[in-house]
Amino acid sequence: MIIGFIGAGKVGCTLAKYFSICGMQISGFYSQTYEHAKEASDFTQSQHYTSLPELVNDSDCILVTVPDGQIVTVWQELCQLSIANKWIGHCSGLLTSHIFSQHKVVHPFAFSLHPLYAIYDRFSCYMAMSGISFTLEANENIIP
Ligand SMILES: NC(=O)c1ccc[n+]([C@@H]2O[C@H](COP(=O)([O-])OP(=O)(O)OC[C@H]3O[C@@H](n4cnc5c(N)ncnc54)[C@H](OP(=O)(O)O)[C@@H]3O)[C@@H](O)[C@H]2O)c1
Structure with missing residues (x-):
């Protein structure tokens, strides 16, 4: 499974680096600020995207x-793209996966994955990730 990140901040950089160390494939980053997406992609040896559709297509x-x-x-931007078979997640501990809904129907592969850790830095917190817990919330039919 190839994972793409929208948002090259503290959590995006940390999880992408950690997942990549764990052997998962990272497509790269799309973010509000081009330089931040570039820094994050350099940090994780992945790509930086200036186009959201391209990130979605590669992930x-x-x-x-x-x-x-x-x-x-x-999410409103993602809804305009081909996401029917994509997993879509966020990392908020305050919101559920139901935020990824259209016309009151939750996206079938929506989830929330919340690291129980104060991630205070983009480039060093990945080292702490192996010792922390995550909460995972999604439709019960898709959690193994
Ligand atoms: N930090 C924590 O301790 C922690 C722990 C658990 C969960 N979380 C959750 O993780 C999520 C991210 O938090 P964070 O601490 O990583 O925040 P952050 O450091 O502020 O990073 C957010 C990133 O999102 C980018 N961004 C903002 N609006 C955008 C938009 N409309 N389109 C594309 N990119 C956009 C920002 O852009 P640029 O930098 O490119 O300008 C920034 O890189 C939140 O849901 C938070 O609740 C945080």
Whole structure:
């Protein structure tokens, strides 16, 4: 599974680096600020995208690691793209996967994955990730 990140901040950089160390494939980053996406992609040896459709096209799973208040804005953009078979997640501990709904129907592969850790830095916190717990919330039919 190839994972793409929208939001090259503290959580995006940390999880992408950690997942990549764990052997998972990362497509890369799309973010609000081009330089931040570039830094994050350099840090994780992945790509930086200036086009959201291209990131979506290159990814099986899209992790929306933007601030909580921006998740619905990004979701509205994602809804315009080909995401029917993609996993779509966010990392907020305040919101559920139901934020990824259209016409009151939750996206079938929506989830929330919340690291129980104060991620205070983009480039060093990945070292702590192997010792922390995550909460995972999604439709019960898709959690193994
Ligand atoms: N930090 C923590 O301790 C922690 C722990 C668990 C969960 N979380 C959750 O993780 C998520 C991200 O938090 P964070 O601490 O990583 O935030 P952050 O460091 O502020 O990073 C957010 C990133 O999202 C980008 N962004 C903002 N609006 C965007 C938009 N409309 N489109 C594309 N990119 C956008 C920002 O852009 P640029 O930098 O490119 O300008 C920034 O890189 C939140 O849901 C938060 O609740 C955080």
